Amino acid sequence: MKLDIDFVRSHFGQLDDNPEFVFASNAGGSYVCNQANDLLEHYNRHTRVQPYSRFSPSAEAGEAMDRSYHGWAQALNIDRSELTVGPSTSTNTYVMAQAIGDLWTPGDEIIVTNQDHEANSGVWRRKANEKGVTIRQWEVDPDSGLLDIESLFPLLRDNTRWVFFTHCSNIVGTVNPVAEIVRTIKSRSNARAFVDAVAYAPHHVADLKALGVDGYAFSLYKVYGPHQGLMYINADIRGDMTSQAHYFNSGIPTKDFNPAGPQHAQVAGCAGVLDYLDALHRHHFGDSDLSLNARLDEIHPLILRHENALATPLLEFLDHHPQVRLIGKTHARDDDRAPTIAFKPLNQSSASVAHRLQDAGIGTEHGHFYAHRLISDLGIDPEDGIVRLSLVHYGTTDEVARILRALEIALG
Ligand SMILES: Cc1ncc(COP(=O)(O)O)c(C=O)c1O
Structure with a gap:
């Protein structure tokens, strides 16, 4: 079974505000689901x-x-x-x-x-x-x-x-x-x-x-x-x-x-948030006698597979790009990699790549993200830091394609 992405997205009103914008900074704070706003x-x-x-x-x-x-x-x-x-x-x-x-x-x-x-x-x-x-x-x-x-x-x-x-x-x-x-x-x-x-x-x-x-x-x-x-x-x-x-x-x-x-x-x-996750479960699995905890476990693989599908093309592109140092695992196939993807451009600053992506309508950022010790110990200047693309399950493959196009131009 696949995650019904249209159903997912119908629960996040902010996604309708600007369809041209790709939000790729979710690790800094996600959109709020309609149930929580209500x-x-x-x-x-x-x-x-x-x-x-x-x-x-x-x-x-x-x-x-x-x-x-x-x-x-x-x-x-x-x-x-x-x-x-x-x-x-x-x-x-x-x-x-x-x-x-x-x-x-x-x-x-x-x-x-x-x-x-x-x-x-x-x-x-x-x-x-x-x-x-x-x-x-x-x-x-x-x-x-x-x-x-x-x-x-x-x-x-x-x-x-x-x-x-x-x-x-x-x-x-x-x-x-x-x-x-x-x-x-x-x-x-x-x-x-x-x-x-x-x-x-x-x-x-x-x-x-x-x-x-x-x-x-x-x-x-x-x-x-x-x-x-x-x-x-x-x-x-x-x-x-x-x-x-x-x-x-x-x-x-x-x-x-x-x-x-x-x-x-x-x-x-x-x-x-739980009302939203429950709605997601009911939509995919129908009414259930399982405990809330078990229902969350049941929707997890759907979310995981979708997130892996979002992360994979980005990881492949960044891993093979000669001007990029990709941080962390280079693939998501072990099911243990969140679509939180950090990289250091080798031919320009992280700031310059982040700004180019932002100008192309991609909501991303650069810096140390308060993991100052990690960035320093990776041998990277924490002030310029890394560029971070962080997605969650309401992201789409179309959005990933747009990020990839913007990355190709930004990285040169
Ligand atoms: C991994 C991690 N831990 C802790 C925090 C701090 O959370 P809060 O902003 O709720 O203090 C953050 C925030 O970015 C984070 O990403």
Whole structure:
């Protein structure tokens, strides 16, 4: 079965605004699905009061928010009490660093990578420095940008407290085998695993219990929804953390790691993403008794195949172009490469290629995309950085053909 792309696109009103424009910067923030926009608008027009009181619009507002909390917990196969919905992933990891770092002592060790976005790196490093904790770096191959699981082995020690890594780099695009990495961590140490899934979640909502992670974070504004960050913290490890809530709210799982407080309408809007994904499932598979999590798993291969079809011609073109250094895997046939494609032009700056593509109606950008350490360690000047083409499942093969034409001209 193929993904019905017309059905998909009918759920994204912004695609109609300018049919000549190709949006290829989705990893920076995706379009919002109509279901999420409808919920946001409904909240703001009709239930914009302090939620969770007994009077009519307030009770409705609380119910709308609870629908999102429960829905996302179900989708991720976690308990409602394990989910924090905060303003962004950067804020969520910052708060987490305070919550877990309080218990770190000199002699402890943590492992971070140089593949991550800074949101899953700097906060832990800063806290470790403050606490006298040793930082070990799991390093990418400096040519490909890929992480090799074997190079993690020697870094794991008895005193390793946490390993922080990414489900998918926002530059390299390869999906790291999270379950296997977590098994390795657990079998060789007592460390916890925290995973940044911001660049993965737009392509698939994962079953977190199956992955075995202790913490997991992603940003819904890149997953067709409102500007919110979702973070999972395994209930078993709450004792390893200090609450960051007001003292009288301490111990309330949804408040412990969200000192910003909930952004009510935005939280209510989060359910819209699940409504959209559910509509996608129903359209392709009909009514189903499967759990939400299982339904998401069922549509994943359709999305994956479509995204691979989008990525393949771009990867082939860039891989064979003499004036291009393609970052990451050169093909998508292993089903582990998101259509997030970064390259460095060899005969001109990344800025100049990005500007030429933009002039040709392709929405793309250049730079380090906050993966400053990775870009530097790949031997690339982070200020000019790489050109990034990032697509999601609402992209079309026609759009890819237009990107290819624009690339041919831009690269010369
Ligand atoms: C891989 C990755 N991690 C983390 C972040 C930070 O997310 P947020 O903007 O929600 O703080 C981003 C944002 O671009 C990202 O791409």
